[in-house]
Amino acid sequence: MTGTVAVFNTASDLQQQVEQFLYHEAALLDAWRLDDWLALMHPDVEYRVPAPGSDHLDPRNTLQVIHDDHVRLKGRVTRLKSKHAHAESPHSRTLRLVTNVRVESGDGELLVHSNFHVVRTRLGQLDHFLGTYRHVLVPTGTSFLVRQRVATLDHGIVEAGGTVSIIL
Template identity: 75%
Template sequence: MTGIAAAPATLQHDVEQFLYREASLLDEWRLDEWFALMHPEVEYRVPAPGSDHLDPRHTLQVIHDNHTRLSGRVTRLKSKHAHAESPHSRTRRFVTNVRAEAQEGGAVVAHANFHVMRTRLGQLDHFLGAYRYVLVPGAEGFLVRERVATLDHGIVEAGGTVSIIL
């Protein structure tokens, strides 16, 4: 966080509330409302384990979606065609250690730790890691311009698949 001023307390609070609301929308399977928080130029990534420091344009990613692909992901998750999520998982998300950095032009870079627990068909899977967001001003608060969920472990340790939105 060198060279960037920490966000004022009110901005820190607003970022925390935004991330908590986003987690709640995902846990409640309110995917359309969640998708409405995405900027038209959103980039959503889950880097392959150990590759988070490498250029995503030249590195394998578990997920690397733009707005169009993310829209398709949401549509599939809501349909019966996402066999890995039909019936859909139940999730509980813990978002902690939120840090916000104000940027020029009103953008905010936010970092947070996460623990997402997924229960499906009697199996409990855990996803642990760190988020990095670029949030930009929107009509009613923030829009997500970039969302990176870096896992602290391999996919196999988390049940072998990432069929949910982390």
């Protein structure tokens, strides 16, 4: 797929392609198809969940709940699939809603903003994660790779059940 440039006839074609990509990404995570989800990540991916209230600050100098590059993200996926992730054994069931997708283009990449609501159920506990996504997508053929994925929560971790053991 890499090496080819995606061609979109209209802005609405691009909007629809991006929305379908985000819905596909959400479906892979909800189905616990973590390896397939990881395959959507660019080799230079940055995956972050900023600490509440710090999303506007430089992540290099600010506490982050999660701040992974591709190597760390691959390790996270490996752990989540193993029995060593006690917080996710058995793994959670999730349902993701992705809404209000807005696409900006520039410099061969797309900056995409959206809202999310992730509902997690595990061992009779129901947790809600609400917030915004910021994706930087690199077009590749007829799809995209994720170069940056930032999930900013609109609430504290305690209000969401006290832990973020899933990939938001």
